[in-house]
Amino acid sequence: xxxxxxxxxxxxxxxxxxxxxxxxxxxxxxxxxxxxxxxxxxxxxxxxxxxxxxxxxxxxxxxxxxxxxxxxxxxxxxxxxxxxxxxxxxxxxxxxxxxxxxxxxxxxxxxxxxxxxxxxxxxxxxxxxxxxxxxxxxxxx
Numbered sequence: 001x002x003x004x005x006x007x008x009x010x011x012x013x014x015x016x017x018x019x020x021x022x023x024x025x026x027x028x029x030x031x032x033x034x035x036x037x038x039x040x041x042x043x044x045x046x047x048x049x050x051x052x053x054x055x056x057x058x059x060x061x062x063x064x065x066x067x068x069x070x071x072x073x074x075x076x077x078x079x080x081x082x083x084x085x086x087x088x089x090x091x092x093x094x095x096x097x098x099x100x101x102x103x104x105x106x107x108x109x110x111x112x113x114x115x116x117x118x119x120x121x122x123x124x125x126x127x128x129x130x131x132x133x134x135x136x137x138x139x140x141x
Contacts, residue, residue, distance in 0.1 A: 001029050001100065001101065001102055001118075002029060002030045002031070002032050002059070002061070002099065002100070002101040002102070003024070003027045003029060003030070003031045003032070003101065003102050003103075003104050003120070004032050004033065004034060004061060004092070004095070004096045004099070004101040004102065004103050004104065005024075005031065005032070005033045005037065005104050006033075006037055006089075006092050006103060006104065006105040006107070006111075007036075007037040007040040007041065007088075007092075008020075008105055008106040008107060009023075009024075009104045009105055009106065009122075010033060010037055010041060010054070011041070012106060012122075012123065014050065017123075018106055018122065018123030019122045019123040020104070020106070020122055020123065022122070023104060023120060023122035023123075024104065027104075027120075030059060031058065031059070032058060032059035032060065032061050032101065033054065033058055033059075033060055033061070034060060034061045034062075034063065034091075034092060034095045034096075035060060035062070035063050036063065036088050036091045036092050036095065037092060038051040038054065038055060038060065039051075039088075040088060041054075061095050061096075061099050061101065062095070063091065063095055064098075066098045067091070067094045067095045067098040067099075068094070069098070070093075070094035070095075070097045070098040071090055071091060071094035074090055074093055074094055074097070074114050074115075075090055077114075077115060078090075078113060078114070081113075083113045085110050085111075085113065085114075089107070089110065089111070093111055093114045093117050096117060096118075097114065097116055097117045101118070102118040102119070102120050103117060103118065103119050103120065104120050104122065105119065105120075105121060105122075106121065106122060106123045107121075108120070108121025108122075109121070
């Protein structure tokens, strides 16, 4: 089975933070990313160069008709449950699910809403930080 690195995993690997490298070190199969994550990388300063360097050395899973079918099914399921996630994250989930890949992400809780998607989480998921902690952080800043 392939491990699909989402945008957070790519960034955390590059910066050596949040435990992404440790999670990846335990993986025993092929590793990939997708065009959506590469496009998100391109938004950051210097991101185009990083995306161009990654694309030739890492398998890039396609955004194809099968992924589009998964995107529609996931979107409808999440909308019916009032659990929507961002559009780019929907595409990343659809590509991973369509290809049978496990998704490596720091946002595991959010992606686990997607039925049939294998998720490998690492680090501190910002969606699991208690609101009280975030409010305390704002007050001390």
